[in-house]
Amino acid sequence: MDMRRAFACTLLLAAMSPLSASDASSKLYIVYMGEKKHDDPSMVTASHHDILTSVFGSKDEAMKSIVYSYRHGFSGFAAMLTESQAATLVECSDVLSVRPNIYHESHTTRSWDFLGLDYDQPPADSGLLQKAKYGEDVIIGVIDSGLQPHF
Incomplete structure (x- = not known):
C-alpha cells in the first residue's frame, strides 16, 4: 500500500x-x-x-x-x-x-436421510429415481462452510 x-x-x-x-x-x-x-x-x-x-x-x-x-x-x-x-x-x-462473518448451521451431514432415501436397498430394485421424483425440485451443490472460528 x-x-x-x-x-x-x-x-x-x-x-x-x-x-x-x-x-x-x-x-x-x-x-x-x-x-x-x-x-x-x-x-x-x-x-x-x-x-x-x-x-x-x-x-x-x-x-x-x-x-x-x-x-x-x-x-x-x-x-x-x-x-x-x-x-x-x-x-x-x-x-x-x-x-x-455469518455462521450458518448445517442442516445435515447425511444427505440420504435428509432426502428420505433408503441407502440400504440394493441398487437394482431401489426405485431411487422414482423416490427422488427424477430430481424434480432438487438443487445439488457444493457448499463451502468457510471459516468457523470458535471464540
Whole structure:
C-alpha cells in the first residue's frame, strides 16, 4: 500500500470520535480487497497487516486482530474488529467490502436421510429415481462452510 493510502486511512481513524461503549466488543469481519496486487503470498499478507495497522495505529494490535489472510486466489482477510474499525476500513481505497462473518448451521451431514432415501436397498430394485421424483425440485451443490472460528 502506498504512503498516501496509509495516510488517508490514518486520517480517517484520527477523525473519528472516541469509541463508545457499544463499540467496545469486537466481531469477526471479512474484508475483501479484490485481485491480488502481488504474486508473493507473503507480500499480500504484509499488505493486510499494513492496512490494519493504519486502523489500529499499532502493528502489534493489527497482527493480534487478524484471524486469516486470503492471499492465493484473491486478496482479503478475516479480522476481529469493532463496528467503528470496520467502518474505517470501508473508507480505505484498497478495500472493496467489509462484512460481518455469518455462521450458518448445517442442516445435515447425511444427505440420504435428509432426502428420505433408503441407502440400504440394493441398487437394482431401489426405485431411487422414482423416490427422488427424477430430481424434480432438487438443487445439488457444493457448499463451502468457510471459516468457523470458535471464540
